[in-house]
Amino acid sequence: MSTPTSTPASPEAGPDRSALVRAVAEHHRDQRGPLLPVLHEVLAEFGYVDAADVPVIADVLNLSAAEVHGVVSFYHDVRTTPPPTHVVALCRAEACQAVGAESLYAAAQERAASGEMGDTEVQQVFCLGNCALGPSGTVDGRLLGRLDAARLTELTAGWR
Template sequence: MVTLIDTSQEPLIREICDRHQNKPDELLEILHDIQATDGYISDGALKIVADALNISRAEAHGVVSFYHDFRRTAPPQATIKICRAEACQAVGSEELAHYAEATLNTKFGDAAEGADFGLKAVYCLGNCALGPAMMIDETLYGRVTPERFDAVCEDQRTNRRQ
């Protein structure tokens, strides 16, 4: 299998490896630094790390796949947190959650690579009186109907394009 490397990321990954003096026993820290910077660890990044540390790609891949915290695909551009706790459930958050999955064509916790939005279930955003509640970045939204959900998503997309 041919692994395409995004050459724009190579200097940054090499710099991270250099900061750890290319020590194989610092592989885990290096991978965490890459994920903190890029949001995920691509196949290309893994190849560069293996080369810099003079370890096999299988060894590097083994570490990445053992720890579930590591993402292997680009994260969504934003994550929509929808409250699924009792007070919000009582006013329609489950219906909102199903609507969000259908509209965005994604499941909770399973966003496509580089998608506009990912979905995350949360259990109380401290906005119980104004449920169903959701949050994008640090902005909290209350009384979210499907129409309001669509409007908020569209606003988010528009703001990102500017």
């Protein structure tokens, strides 16, 4: 069975991983709606769902690879690539936009693309409930307010 995605399987998708993914799927197989619990457990174990995991999960759950791929690709939080070392998530919702979030987001993306922040992914989020302290964001999961480019540079100093 082939996956309906063009994403190549990562080198980490070896026989051990495949066996573990199969065991996870078998563990949840008899539950009602087992696919999401399986995906959550694979994400907890590996940080992402590899393309090679899809046919394994589909086989165990008696689903088509397209059905599994459809769910994997539907949810933004289901990663399909290995997670980066660092994640900077910046709010781009209205209150933060009003205090400079767009230029901060652009600057952060530029720095990440240039490699200045090492293996860092810059993500956009829409309201973190910290509107009064915008621009808001998280740096490796830590909620921060009153962010600007200088503070972000300071926070990410040494990330190579």
